[in-house]
Amino acid sequence: MSQTLTYQIKIPGIIGDKWLSWGEKIIINIEQTDKKYPLTTLTGKLDQAALFGLWRQIYSLGLPIISVICLDYSGATNSDE
Numbered sequence: 001m002s003q004t005l006t007y008q009i010k011i012p013g014i015i016g017d018k019w020l021s022w023g024e025k026i027i028i029n030i031e032q033t034d035k036k037y038p039l040t041t042l043t044g045k046l047d048q049a050a051l052f053g054l055w056r057q058i059y060s061l062g063l064p065i066i067s068v069i070c071l072d073y074s075g076a077t078n079s080d081e
Contacts, residue, residue, distance in 0.1 A: 002048070005071075006070070007046055007070055007071065008041060009065060009067070011040045011041075012039060013039075013063060015061070026054070029041045043071075
């Protein structure tokens with residue numbers, strides 16, 4: 001649970017830097033999709049507590065989450081952690 005992994009979260013619409021209090025931990029990328037609406041991608045290294053905190057911030061903005069992907073999860077588990 002305390003392991004820091006890289007996550008990528010996709011949200012419809014535009015989220016600017018001012019809405020997130022994560023500073024340099026989160027990279028924000030905004031792109032236009034084929035359907036002509038903007039898509040915000042948030043990418044950053046987070047532990048589980050930080051990930052849930054980010055979800056709460058997104059929820060408080062009233063935005064749905066399209067996807068959450070763990071970019072560097074190996075699938076291995078360690079019962080000692």
